[in-house]
Amino acid sequence: MSTFRLALFPAIAAVLLAGPLAGTAAAQDDKVYPISEVTNPPKLASSTNAARLIQESYPADLKSRGVGGMVELQFVVDSKGKVDPTSVEVVDATQTALGEAAKKVVAKLDFNPGKVNGAAVKTKVVLPIIYKAN
Incomplete structure (x- = not known):
């Protein structure tokens, strides 16, 4: 035995x-999942907070001159809903200064993480940000 x-x-x-x-x-x-492979994509935790942060980041000289524009960013949202600051890239920007401002803002945003079959995962996100002059 x-x-x-x-x-x-x-x-x-x-x-x-x-x-x-x-x-x-x-x-x-x-693993970083593309948005097409997640069952639930990441979502902003607070669109109000995101709008406030974006407005605060608007470069004063562009805002005062009425210059708006669009920025497209790509980044990774981790499984806790935080943006990996090393992953943030400006894909396109109508103004370089807006691209830099948006890049700083996105690192401060909180998300509800993407999920695959109920499990939170890292997800690659593309986010457009529009700066409008009032």
Whole structure:
């Protein structure tokens, strides 16, 4: 009987400590999903807060001259709903100064994270921001 236990224990230990099982979970955590692969896309936690931050970021010289424009940003929202600041890229901007302003703002935004089958995941997002002169 004791030989059976000794022979069985290494087999169980090998299954429990197998690298591929542990590695699969880690790889899932690091995967960044395109918006097309998530069941629920990330959503702004507060559109009111986002609008306020965008308005506050509007460069004063452009605003005073009535110069508006559009900025398109691409970034990653992590599984906690935070923007990865190292991932923020300006894809397009009608004014360079607006692009820089929008880039700083997006890092301050909070999102409800994207989900795949109910699990929060990292998601690549493209967000247009429009600056309107009043």
